[in-house]
Amino acid sequence: MENESKNIFQSVKMRSENLKAWFGTHEVLHGITLSVPEKYVTAIIGPSGCGKSTFIRCLNRMHEVVPATKVLGSVYLDAIDIYKNSINPVNLRKKVGMVFQKPNPFPTMSIRDNVLAGLRLQGIKPYDAHATVEKALTQAALWDEVKDILNRPGLSLSGGQQQRLCIARTLALEPEVILMDEPCSALDPIATAKIEDLIQELKSKYTVVIVTHNMQQAARVSDVTAFFYLGELIEFDRTEKIFTTPKNRKTEEYVTGRFG
Amino acid sequence: MVIDLTEKQAFRERMIKALLFFCGMVSVLTTLGIVGILVFETWGFFQHVSFKQFFGDTQWTPLFTNQHFGIWALVSGTVLTSAVAIGTALPLGLLAAIYLSEFATKNFRLFVKPALEVLAGIPTVIYGYFALTFMTPFLQNFIPGLSGFNALGAGIVMGMMILPIIASLSEDAIYAVPPSLKEGAYALGANKLATIFKVVLPSSFSGIAAATILAISRAIGETMIVVIAAGQQPNFSFDPREAIQTMTAYIVQVSLGDTPTGTLAYQTIFAVGMTLFLFTLLLNLFAHHLRRRILKGHL
Numbered sequence: 438m439e440n441e442s443k444n445i446f447q448s449v450k451m452r453s454e455n456l457k458a459w460f461g462t463h464e465v466l467h468g469i470t471l472s473v474p475e476k477y478v479t480a481i482i483g484p485s486g487c488g489k490s491t492f493i494r495c496l497n498r499m500h501e502v503v504p505a506t507k508v509l510g511s512v513y514l515d516a517i518d519i520y521k522n523s524i525n526p527v528n529l530r531k532k533v534g535m536v537f538q539k540p541n542p543f544p545t546m547s548i549r550d551n552v553l554a555g556l557r558l559q560g561i562k563p564y565d566a567h568a569t570v571e572k573a574l575t576q577a578a579l580w581d582e583v584k585d586i587l588n589r590p591g592l593s594l595s596g597g598q599q600q601r602l603c604i605a606r607t608l609a610l611e612p613e614v615i616l617m618d619e620p621c622s623a624l625d626p627i628a629t630a631k632i633e634d635l636i637q638e639l640k641s642k643y644t645v646v647i648v649t650h651n652m653q654q655a656a657r658v659s660d661v662t663a664f665f666y667l668g669e670l671i672e673f674d675r676t677e678k679i680f681t682t683p684k685n686r687k688t689e690e691y692v693t694g695r696f697g
Numbered sequence: 698m699v700i701d702l703t704e705k706q707a708f709r710e711r712m713i714k715a716l717l718f719f720c721g722m723v724s725v726l727t728t729l730g731i732v733g734i735l736v737f738e739t740w741g742f743f744q745h746v747s748f749k750q751f752f753g754d755t756q757w758t759p760l761f762t763n764q765h766f767g768i769w770a771l772v773s774g775t776v777l778t779s780a781v782a783i784g785t786a787l788p789l790g791l792l793a794a795i796y797l798s799e800f801a802t803k804n805f806r807l808f809v810k811p812a813l814e815v816l817a818g819i820p821t822v823i824y825g826y827f828a829l830t831f832m833t834p835f836l837q838n839f840i841p842g843l844s845g846f847n848a849l850g851a852g853i854v855m856g857m858m859i860l861p862i863i864a865s866l867s868e869d870a871i872y873a874v875p876p877s878l879k880e881g882a883y884a885l886g887a888n889k890l891a892t893i894f895k896v897v898l899p900s901s902f903s904g905i906a907a908a909t910i911l912a913i914s915r916a917i918g919e920t921m922i923v924v925i926a927a928g929q930q931p932n933f934s935f936d937p938r939e940a941i942q943t944m945t946a947y948i949v950q951v952s953l954g955d956t957p958t959g960t961l962a963y964q965t966i967f968a969v970g971m972t973l974f975l976f977t978l979l980l981n982l983f984a985h986h987l988r989r990r991i992l993k994g995h996l
Binding site: 497499502527528530531534535537539541542543544545554555557558559560603606607610 | 879885896900902
């Protein structure tokens with residue numbers, strides 16, 4: 438067990454060091470130090486308002502998109518501090534993609550154009566647009582359902598399909614890390630199961646960080662789990678340890694459903 | 698406890714209802730009255746002038762002995778000044794809206810928005826003088842052939858007048874684009890400019906189109922500016938340097954009092970008014986349709 442635990446962290450893809458974040462004058466993260474293992478699924482759990490969404494939004498510098506926010510500390514992608522001055526957040530987000538809580542396909546675009554949106558927004562003309570679309574949709578486990586209706590609006594799909602379309606749109610950019618902010622909270626159980634299966638497949642190629650409210654989901658999909666409480670990282674370990682033998686009393690109370 | 702309405706209260710309720718109904722009906726009756734008179738007088742006009750004379754001619758000289766009734770001479774003037782106005786107001790207004798909703802600080806927005814409203818509140822007669830005594834002489838520095846009364850100066854100033862409509866309504870439309878769409882674009886590595894032009898503007902297209910159509914409708918109906926600065930010369934021409942006459946300006950010219958009521962010349966203003974009314978009605982219906990689509994969530 439101990440050995441395997443070391444293996445997981447052999448290769449660290451992202452690492453935050455003493456990361457603090459504010460909304461206005463309200464400090465929501467009080468110095469988070471956490472390593473995200475490469476090509477594994479890292480789950481962030483914790484009660485509402487614990488800073489888990491803010492944390493992953495700091496990993497691709499989306500936190501600063503909201504006015505009057507502030508971040509201090511460092512986040513490393515491989516060996517590069519993404520908060521140093523020379524980093525352009527726009528370029529960073531091509532490597533660290535994000536899927537949001539509510540599916541947000543672009544309403545004016547077809548399914549095909551939604552998949553290509555990332556490239557087009559960056560002004561890149563795909564070498565083989567059709568191949569890009571097929572590959573991304575296949576990886577997002579959506580190709581078979583939409584291959585004959587690629588010109589229909591993205592919004593014509595069901596909620597679960599829209600969310601997989603948003604995942605496909607992220608995959609089309611071939612990122613290294615995919616951040617998911619409660620990607621299933623607006624979906625029904627069947628759609629959720631599909632997304633969870635998909636996350637399992639994605640980790641063969643990508644590093645995934647998922648924020649979730651749903652502890653069963655964290656237990657099902659993740660390899661390591663971080664428990665956040667009131668802006669602090671309380672415990673971070675292999676998922677089965679967090680859910681079976683947590684070291685911290687607060688963690689135990691949360692995963693057994695006694696609060697949260 | 699007595700909870701029944703007393704007779705006095707019930708009577709008061711009925712009176713208030715009747716009063717409110719009457720207030721609501723005033724605008725409906727006014728509209729019906731205006732349309733009724735327009736239709737009636739226009740019908741009288743077409744007893745004397747054929748459709749062919751009205752739509753098949755490009756000269757408009759009902760006040761001369763050699764009468765021509767080619768409405769196109771007035772329509773071209775209206776279309777020309779409105780086109781210049783939209784050509785001025787749409788780019789400026791849209792860019793102002795983008796700036797206000799996406800770049801301006803909160804304080805600047807709070808300062809500029811009311812300033813725009815003030816622009817909308819200036820009496821149009823003042824715009825007219827501004828066009829005649831400032832804009833035209835100013836333009837003559839660059840455009841040698843520009844006559845003293847012209848469609849260009851009047852159109853540009855009219856553009857300034859409708860700028861607030863476009864800027865303000867477009868800003869509302871842009872502001873209404875859900876932040877989640879912008880975030881989606883940012884998360885795909887889009888910069889701010891690409892996000893605005895490829896995601897935000899297409900998503901607010903209906904609102905911007907509705908704003909533009911309302912502004913066009915306002916420009917078509919605008920009177921004082923063109924009466925003062927565009928000339929009084931029915932002129933089937935699309936050269937903005939020339940003097941023209943719009944439909945509204947013609948109606949003013951006849952309404953000033955030289956034309957006896959009941960004559961054919963008098964009836965022309967109703968035929969022109971009807972044409973004008975149909976123009977703006979169609980545009981307003983179209984704008985209304987677009988706005989309903991937005992409310993229903995079809996972007």
